[in-house]
Amino acid sequence: xxxxxxxxxxxxxxxxxxxxxxxxxxxxxxxxxxxxxxxxxxxxxxxxxxxxxxxxxxxxxxxxxxxxxxxxxxxxxxxxxxxxxxxxxxxxxxxxxxxxxxxxxxxxxxxxxxxxxxx
Amino acid sequence: xxxxxxxxxxxxxxxxxxxxxxxxxxxxxxxxxxxxxxxxxxxxxxxxxxxxxxxxxxxxxxxxxxxxxxxxxxxxxxxxxxxxxxxxxxxxxxxxxxxxxxxxxxxxxxxxxxxxxxxxxxxxxxxxxxxxxxxxxxxxxxxxxxxxxxxxxxxxxxxxxxxxxxxxxxxxxxxxxxxxxxxxxxxxxxxxxxxxxxxxxxxxxxxxxxxxxxxxxxxxxxxxxxxxxxxxxxxxxxxxxxxxxxxxxxxxxxxxxxxxxxxxxxxxxxxxxxxxxxxxxxxxxxxxxxxxxxxxxxxxxxxxxxxxxxxxxxxxxxxxxxxxxxxxxxxxxxxxxxxxxxxxxxxxxxxxxxxxxxxxxxxxxxxxxxxxxxxxxxx
Numbered sequence: 001x002x003x004x005x006x007x008x009x010x011x012x013x014x015x016x017x018x019x020x021x022x023x024x025x026x027x028x029x030x031x032x033x034x035x036x037x038x039x040x041x042x043x044x045x046x047x048x049x050x051x052x053x054x055x056x057x058x059x060x061x062x063x064x065x066x067x068x069x070x071x072x073x074x075x076x077x078x079x080x081x082x083x084x085x086x087x088x089x090x091x092x093x094x095x096x097x098x099x100x101x102x103x104x105x106x107x108x109x110x111x112x113x114x115x116x117x118x119x
Numbered sequence: 120x121x122x123x124x125x126x127x128x129x130x131x132x133x134x135x136x137x138x139x140x141x142x143x144x145x146x147x148x149x150x151x152x153x154x155x156x157x158x159x160x161x162x163x164x165x166x167x168x169x170x171x172x173x174x175x176x177x178x179x180x181x182x183x184x185x186x187x188x189x190x191x192x193x194x195x196x197x198x199x200x201x202x203x204x205x206x207x208x209x210x211x212x213x214x215x216x217x218x219x220x221x222x223x224x225x226x227x228x229x230x231x232x233x234x235x236x237x238x239x240x241x242x243x244x245x246x247x248x249x250x251x252x253x254x255x256x257x258x259x260x261x262x263x264x265x266x267x268x269x270x271x272x273x274x275x276x277x278x279x280x281x282x283x284x285x286x287x288x289x290x291x292x293x294x295x296x297x298x299x300x301x302x303x304x305x306x307x308x309x310x311x312x313x314x315x316x317x318x319x320x321x322x323x324x325x326x327x328x329x330x331x332x333x334x335x336x337x338x339x340x341x342x343x344x345x346x347x348x349x350x351x352x353x354x355x356x357x358x359x360x361x362x363x364x365x366x367x368x369x370x371x372x373x374x375x376x377x378x379x380x381x382x383x384x385x386x387x388x389x390x391x392x393x394x395x396x397x398x399x400x401x402x403x404x405x406x407x408x409x410x411x412x413x414x415x416x417x418x419x420x421x422x423x424x425x426x427x428x429x430x431x432x433x434x435x436x437x438x439x440x441x442x443x444x445x446x447x448x449x450x451x452x453x454x455x456x457x458x459x460x461x462x463x464x465x466x467x468x469x470x471x472x473x474x475x476x477x478x479x480x481x482x483x484x485x486x487x488x489x490x491x492x493x494x495x496x497x498x
Binding site: 061068096098 | 404
């Protein structure tokens with residue numbers, strides 16, 4: 001069991017919003033993806049860029065089942081590092097271009113109108 | 120197989136790039152009217168112009184060397200027995216045929232004409248050149264101008280015992296290989312279980328990347344012509360996801376050496392890191408998807424330290440996907456010993472590069488029998 005911190009109010013983090021907070025030496029990105037709270041280190045392992053300051057959007061996919069037609073998927077679930085555009089899936093920390101890489105995620109939740117994180 | 124070093128003569132050597140010389144007078148019997156007369160006219164010329172069919176003399180702006188004393192070797196192979204005899208002299212067991220004149224077919228502007236030439240070449244080559252007994256196997260030409268017709272040709276020759284692949288004319292091709300226009304060719308080749316091989320030539324043509332009039336020497340032109348065409352076409356094939364959309368299609372890049380491969384793959388991987396969204400059919404970095412593609416050695420780089428070549432091949436995991444090619448009888452051919460003698464990490468790798476990797480690529484056995492035909496004549 002890690003240490004629990006109150007990091008925001010729910011009003012500060014509406015659906016689609018994100019914020020970067022500092023706890024001690026750690027910089028962490030908080031995200032509200034379609035009503036679910038997520039948190040990732042604000043650190044892209046590629047060249048140690050400030051990942052969570054990047055844009056949040058969906059992304060592209062293409063599959064054989066749909067004739068390789070490009071689709072727009074995972075709207076609101078993807079953050080792209082502002083340095084080089086490397087994409088991460090916010091709920092899982094999965095790195096899209098490098099499937100062998102995932103970054104850690106933190107446990108985040110809301111109680112009443114406060115948002116908590118466990119480190 | 121033992122780890123003892125076989126001599127070059129003992130070792131199976133498959134040469135994935137030798138060039139026959141077309142005889143228009145012979146090919147005339149194989150081409151449809153109204154083009155037959157054109158072929159006959161070309162066949163009547165005393166001098167050997169570059170398959171000088173009316174309307175077909177592309178790339179005559181290529182600079183021949185300005186100074187006498189080198190680079191003038193105008194060798195040509197006019198018949199199968201000459202080819203067999205000459206390959207014997209350089210220790211090659213199995214040779215895979217590319218054309219000479221028709222290396223420039225891609226720039227021909229007339230769809231029907233280009234397709235007719237390709238059909239004529241294919242039929243003539245199978246009749247007059249291909250022989251498993253002589254270790255001479257053929258590649259049919261896919262006319263880029265008419266992908267549907269090229270796909271029909273691939274289907275037609277899919278079960279031909281002496282046809283082992285499809286040559287994609289690459290010099291001056293527009294659009295580049297990989298364009299969706301060519302999907303019927305890739306689909307047909309995958310369905311026929313025949314590999315495709317990109318092969319370029321020096322041609323000056325106003326399409327990317329063949330606008331090489333910039334260069335004032337044959338050295339300048341020839342340094343970039345094959346190389347840039349391989350790179351440009353590989354990138355186009357990546358853009359449209361060919362390695363993903365045709366997962367079982369075997370592809371080889373020829374006559375550009377191998378030194379460019381790791382650099383190109385690093386470049387594609389670096390772009391992918393930032394621009395993955397452009398090619399979402401890829402589920403991992405392009406170099407991973409491209410590991411299954413093959414590369415022909417000629418013209419092999421000859422650095423001061425031969426180990427450099429082995430290291431470059433290691434960088435693209437190419438010990439099983441690199442295949443010896445001589446380019447016989449062209450001026451810049453490599454004798455097999457130039458590749459055989461390299462400091463390979465094992466005898467298995469040496470045998471692989473000199474011949475056994477090509478057997479895998481073409482799905483043939485050591486006697487030239489196709490292994491992907493149900494009726495097999497051999498052992």
